[in-house]
Amino acid sequence: MADIHxxxxxxxxxCPGCGxxxxxxxxxxxxxxxxxKPHEVLIxxxxxxxxxxxxxxxxxxxxxxxxxxxxxxxAAKIANHNLKVIINTGDGDSYGEGGNHFIHxxxxxxxxxxxxHNNQIYGLTKGQSSPTSDIGHVxxxxxxxxxxxxxxxxxxxxxxxxGFVARxxxxxxxHLKEMMKEAINYNxxxxxxxxxxxxxxxxxNTFAWYKKRVYKLTxxxxxxxxxxxxxxxxxxxxxxxxxxGIIYKEEKKSYTDHFEFLRExxxxxxxYDKKLIQSLIEEFVQ
Amino acid sequence: xDYNILIGGAAGQGMDTLASAFSQVLHKRGYQxxxxxxxxxxxxxxxxxxxxxxxDEKVKSHSEVLDGIIALNQETLDLxxxxxxxxxxxxxxxxxxxxxxRLITIHAKETAKEAGNVKxxxxxTLGALIKLxxxxxxxxxxxxxxxxxxxxxxxxxxxxxxxxxxxxxRYEIGKGNPEKTMxxxxxxxxxxxxLASGLxxxxxxxxxxxxxxxxxxTRRAKKAKMIVEQAEDELAAINMAIGASYAGVRxxxxxxxxxFSLMTEALGLAGIAEIPxxxxxxxxxGPATGLPTRTEQSDLKFVINxxxxxxxxxxxxxxxxxxAFYQTARAFNMADKYQLPVILLGDQYLSDALQTIEPFDxxxxxxxxxxxxxxxxxxxxVYNRYELSENGISPRLIPGIVPGTAVNIDSDEHDxxxxxxxxxxxxxxxxxxxxxxxxxxxxxxIEPDLLGEENMDILLVGWGSTYSQLSEAVDMLNEVGKNKxxxxxxxxxxxxxxxxxxEKARKAKAIINVEQNYYGQLADLIRQETGIAMTxxxxxxxxxxxxxxxxxxxxxxx
Numbered sequence: 156m157a158d159i160h161x162x163x164x165x166x167x168x169x170c171p172g173c174g175x176x177x178x179x180x181x182x183x184x185x186x187x188x189x190x191x192k193p194h195e196v197l198i199x200x201x202x203x204x205x206x207x208x209x210x211x212x213x214x215x216x217x218x219x220x221x222x223x224x225x226x227x228x229x230a231a232k233i234a235n236h237n238l239k240v241i242i243n244t245g246d247g248d249s250y251g252e253g254g255n256h257f258i259h260x261x262x263x264x265x266x267x268x269x270x271x272h273n274n275q276i277y278g279l280t281k282g283q284s285s286p287t288s289d290i291g292h293v294x295x296x297x298x299x300x301x302x303x304x305x306x307x308x309x310x311x312x313x314x315x316x317x318g319f320v321a322r323x324x325x326x327x328x329x330h331l332k333e334m335m336k337e338a339i340n341y342n343x344x345x346x347x348x349x350x351x352x353x354x355x356x357x358x359x360n361t362f363a364w365y366k367k368r369v370y371k372l373t374x375x376x377x378x379x380x381x382x383x384x385x386x387x388x389x390x391x392x393x394x395x396x397x398x399x400g401i402i403y404k405e406e407k408k409s410y411t412d413h414f415e416f417l418r419e420x421x422x423x424x425x426x427y428d429k430k431l432i433q434s435l436i437e438e439f440v441q
Numbered sequence: 442x443d444y445n446i447l448i449g450g451a452a453g454q455g456m457d458t459l460a461s462a463f464s465q466v467l468h469k470r471g472y473q474x475x476x477x478x479x480x481x482x483x484x485x486x487x488x489x490x491x492x493x494x495x496x497d498e499k500v501k502s503h504s505e506v507l508d509g510i511i512a513l514n515q516e517t518l519d520l521x522x523x524x525x526x527x528x529x530x531x532x533x534x535x536x537x538x539x540x541x542x543r544l545i546t547i548h549a550k551e552t553a554k555e556a557g558n559v560k561x562x563x564x565x566t567l568g569a570l571i572k573l574x575x576x577x578x579x580x581x582x583x584x585x586x587x588x589x590x591x592x593x594x595x596x597x598x599x600x601x602x603x604x605x606x607x608x609x610x611r612y613e614i615g616k617g618n619p620e621k622t623m624x625x626x627x628x629x630x631x632x633x634x635x636l637a638s639g640l641x642x643x644x645x646x647x648x649x650x651x652x653x654x655x656x657x658x659t660r661r662a663k664k665a666k667m668i669v670e671q672a673e674d675e676l677a678a679i680n681m682a683i684g685a686s687y688a689g690v691r692x693x694x695x696x697x698x699x700x701f702s703l704m705t706e707a708l709g710l711a712g713i714a715e716i717p718x719x720x721x722x723x724x725x726x727g728p729a730t731g732l733p734t735r736t737e738q739s740d741l742k743f744v745i746n747x748x749x750x751x752x753x754x755x756x757x758x759x760x761x762x763x764x765a766f767y768q769t770a771r772a773f774n775m776a777d778k779y780q781l782p783v784i785l786l787g788d789q790y791l792s793d794a795l796q797t798i799e800p801f802d803x804x805x806x807x808x809x810x811x812x813x814x815x816x817x818x819x820x821x822x823v824y825n826r827y828e829l830s831e832n833g834i835s836p837r838l839i840p841g842i843v844p845g846t847a848v849n850i851d852s853d854e855h856d857x858x859x860x861x862x863x864x865x866x867x868x869x870x871x872x873x874x875x876x877x878x879x880x881x882x883x884x885x886x887i888e889p890d891l892l893g894e895e896n897m898d899i900l901l902v903g904w905g906s907t908y909s910q911l912s913e914a915v916d917m918l919n920e921v922g923k924n925k926x927x928x929x930x931x932x933x934x935x936x937x938x939x940x941x942x943x944e945k946a947r948k949a950k951a952i953i954n955v956e957q958n959y960y961g962q963l964a965d966l967i968r969q970e971t972g973i974a975m976t977x978x979x980x981x982x983x984x985x986x987x988x989x990x991x992x993x994x995x996x997x998x999x
Contacts, residue, residue: 177517193847197688197840202852209859215840216686216849218861219680220710226644226677227684231840233668234642234688238841259673410840416666422641422687423839425666433803435661439623439633441469441802 159187165421167211174351174362175204175324178272179211182243182326185335186214197238202424203279205272205287208243220253228407229265229410236411237269239339240267248279250286250306258390261315261344266409268338268345271308272325275360282356292359310390312402313383319345320386320403324354326362330399333373337401341411347348350397365397380404415430442614446570447502447521447742447999449490450513452483455563459511460491462567462584464795467495468624469580471617475909476795477503477986481975482649482733483696488516500579502796502909504976505988509573511566512537518544525536530573531920532566545569547607553600557912561600566897575610578602598780622797627765627787631660631695631721632657633801634769636665639808642689644670644681646700647732650789651723675703679720683707685852686716689812689839691773695721698740699730708782715778715827715835715875717783719769724788726984735984736790738905738957742965744784745935750871753779753879755933758891758905759787762798764932770806776843777964779882780837787959791906811837818843825857826850827969829870829883833877879936886938891945893919898928900949901996903941904931904963906986907955913989914955924950926996931963939969951976953999955992 162183169175186196196214200206203219209216215238220225224244232240249257249271260269276294277283283296287308291300312320319341323334331349338345350369352362372378372389378383378400386403411417416425450456460476467474476495481487494500505524512518518537521921525531531544536552546571553562554988564585568924571578585594625633632654632749635643645655657913659669678694696704701722711718722744726737744756755775757768758834772783788996813836820826824846828835835857840848849859854871856862879915890908893915904912911928927949929942946952954964954975959982964975979998980989 192844194844195842199684205559207861210851213847215847216851216859217684218849218851218853219683220706220852223680223707226672226680227687230642230644230670230681230684230692231688233670234685235691235839235841236691238688255673256677259677263670321516414668416663422666422668423640427639428666428810429803431665432633435633435665436623436801436803439625439629440621441471441624 159183162186162213167225168207169204170355172354173204174274174353175208175272177325177328178243178270178331178349178351179208181331181335182208182241183212183269185332185339188332189336189339191239195237195239197228197240199224199231199233199242201244201253203245203248205243205245222248223256223258224248225253225260225269228258228267229263232265233422234420236266236417237421238417241339241358242267242269243272245278246271246273246275246285246287250308254384258315259324261312264318264343264407264409266342266344266411267326268336268341269347271348272351273308273348274351274357276353276357278353278356294356305394307390308346309402310387312346313386313390315347317403318343318405318407319401321345321347322350322397322399323347324350324365324399326366327369327399330371330373334401341404343407351367368395368397369399370396372398373400403434421437443494443500444496444612444614445492445494445506446509447492447507448513449488449517449521450512451486452480452489453485453583454513456489456491458588459563459567460493462568464493464624465584466571466576466580466737467493468622468797469713470576470616470621472497473500473618473622473797474624474795475485475500475503477790477984478793480734480897482521488520490517490521494661498620501877501913502798502989503986505990531571532569532693536614542691543901545608547604549604552603552612556596556603558596558600561597564597564600565604568601569607572605572610573608574612574614574696576614578605585733585928601918606638608721620801623800624795624797625762626653626793627759627762628653628723628792629657630762631769631785631787632767634766635693635719635773636661636667637801637803637806638770638773639691639767640693640746641667642670642682642692643667643694644672644678644685644692645695646672646675646678648697650725650792651695651721653696653792654807655722667889675700675956676707678703679707683711683716683718687840693719693721697723697725698727701740701744701747701951708754709748709750709752709851711782712754713750713854714852714873715780715972717780718799719772719783719785721785722789724786724791726982734789735878736788736957737982738788738907738985739959739962739982741786741904741934741962744786745966752875753781755779755781755783755882757783757785758932758934759791760783760908760930760932761791762796766801767806768932774809775882775885777809779824780833781879786905788906789819796814798947809811815843818846824848826859827855827857827871827874829857829874831879833879834881835874885938886936887933887939888941889914889931891927891941893927896925896948898924899996900945900952901926901928901955902931902963902967903950903955904934907957909988910987910989910992914992914996916991917989922997934966937966939971942967943971946973953977953979953996955979955987957987
């Protein structure tokens with residue numbers, strides 16, 4: 156029987172009160188409740204505070220480069236689709252430095268789960284604005300307030316054709332776990348944008364700020380997450396009220412489903428075929 | 442016999458079809474071929490040509506002097522007639538004007554129209570060309586039908602036959618060699634070598650002149666049960682290859698200098714995280730966009746030094762199609778054994794040249810994965826990805842294979858488990874561990890090939906694709922000069938193998954580096970590693986390949 160303690164091990168370097176703690180704890184719980192074992196899971200991170208998650212969890216871990224969490228994660232899944240591949244990394248890593256990979260991995264639709272710890276600020280580099288910082292947000296680096304428009308990850312992901320797009324809040328662990336489970340079980344690229352406070356550097360979007368605004372779509376029968384236009388309208392909701400839950404969902408083939416030779420076994424398990432190689436050489440011979 | 446034919450025109454004039462069909466006929470008839478490609482970075486127009494050199498003996502490289510010119514436009518004739526032998530020939534259609542006596546007018550367009558399809562005009566020219574060399578239509582139908590449907594094959598055959606009637610045979614080319622040969626480009630040989638090594642995952646972003654590796658693999662991917670992924674950019678390409686390699690499959694990426702510039706950070710990731718990776722870097726002249734479709738050897742220092750920090754990497758310069766196949770296979774084994782990046786360094790000249798060579802022998806290669814035996818870990822032994830072993834090589838497990846065991850890699854400096862650390866003593870241990878395995882790798886280097894005289898007066902040094910021209914150049918020099926000439930041509934180039942170089946340099950009266958760049962990057966590398974300075978240099982940096990006769994001439998001048 157899987158147990159949450161299977162995944163717990165390491166000391167962390169996060170600030171007390173950081174939203175990352177509840178995300179980590181929810182993830183450990185989710186993995187255990189799904190009956191997964193540490194060797195069956197691969198956690199991939201880029202660089203940043205959130206991207207330290209692979210370091211703090213007992214599972215296969217790939218702590219890569221800044222902005223480059225998605226490409227190795229996708230390739231590892233393609234190489235061995237028996238692995239549950241989960242990316243834990245931040246808003247800067249996912250939407251800023253790694254923006255191009257965000258776009259194209261939605262197109263690629265490899266079966267993997269992308270948990271973005273979105274605190275609307277840069278933590279590791281100490282307090283610069285992030286791609287999701289709202290206009291007017293004052294930081295030490297934007298003393299007159301942010302003038303660039305914030306990226307809307309939910310709307311962007313739906314527009315790019317993502318098949319699973321959800322939002323959660325680190326302050327509601329039960330709901331977060333529910334979203335994590337749904338995302339992990341989804342066949343294809345799944346994005347969960349997780350709102351979290353940064354106690355050290357984001358003095359605007361605090362725990363209380365989020366708490367006051369978030370509401371759950373779960374249980375709301377009038378909301379249909381399979382309706383793309385409706386989902387895009389919902390994705391525009393930001394400010395006084397922020398919806399949590401599955402904003403958009405659509406079933407489709409994931410990347411590896413397109414390859415017949417990956418139906419029976421993983422790429423890793425396909426044996427070397429010397430005869431075939433010899434025949435490829437013969438094609439050049441006269 | 443040794444003939445050299447140039448086929449030139451604007452892009453889109455059917456020159457590719459003509460050159461490829463002629464090369465195939467020669468190959469099928471048992472002749473040895475070296476086909477050089479010279480093209481511009483555009484889809485239509487411009488001036489492009491193929492130079493097909495063929496013989497009944499081994500042809501190693503291209504040659505400047507021409508026996509024939511097939512001019513599909515005026516420009517081709519005007520640009521190249523100066524290189525045509527006095528008894529050579531030129532074929533052109535009516536619209537090409539010249540009062541040169543060597544010009545033979547081939548009414549290709551009109552004849553093709555009469556034969557049924559104007560688009561088959563290059564087959565008229567091909568028919569005339571084949572007849573001129575006293576060959577018949579054998580193999581032609583086979584070649585056409587590989588490319589065209591039944592109707593178009595018939596039309597091409599009709600045009601071909603009419604072309605045959607236009608000229609009298611002039612050359613005797615004797616019988617071809619009955620021994621089987623391969624007709625292949627070095628990039629195809631790299632791709633084939635990778636498949637022969639068990640390549641399962643190739644991710645790349647298209648970039649001339651490396652793209653033909655990806656296109657060959659794409660054509661064979663389904664059959665070979667492997668994945669070729671066109672990445673969104675080179676950052677993704679290399680990071681994907683690293684991810685797949687981490688997960689346990691042999692993986693590779695390929696690019697040219699510009700794309701490799703984008704890959705440099707991840708090169709360091711493969712270094713510090715100790716993930717095996719093979720990268721083909723096919724050079725073209727830089728910097729930035731440079732001359733996209735031309736040749737140069739100017740990225741040597743770059744690939745040796747690319748990426749921040751210190752880590753071991755291996756660089757193998759590809760010298761010929763044989764190297765492209767066998768050294769690719771070795772690159773995978775070296776990458777797996779030492780858990781580091783191995784760069785195969787090629788260039789446009791070699792990558793695009795189509796040559797006949799002895800068929801590759803699969804018995805000459807092996808697949809050595811050097812993975813850790815999972816058994817002890819299955820029985821409860823604690824696994825540490827970065828175990829501090831004596832030779833610096835840590836046990837490498839594939840993630841997901843051993844229950845209860847996690848495989849952690851990190852781009853940060855890390856402890857033996859693979860977790861981030863800033864501890865000074867751990868940092869020292871890890872830097873030294875990585876250095877130890879790199880020192881061990883140096884014991885396995887292959888010394889450069891020695892061409893020409895063993896005890897030379899004049900030592901030429903080169904690397905990579907100039908191998909074939911240097912080989913012919915030393916023969917030319919030794920035939921006439923009173924000095925004895927020999928050449929050392931490096932394949933393994935980083936770390937630099939030094940034994941043979943030190944031995945030969947001591948005795949030689951002069952050492953001359955022959956390179957396709959401006960600054961003499963091999964010369965710099967040799968001086969940096971051994972203190973040996975060159976006496977003189979032969980360098981070319983206009984994007985065009987050095988020829989054997991040019992090397993011989995320039996060596997005598999310096």
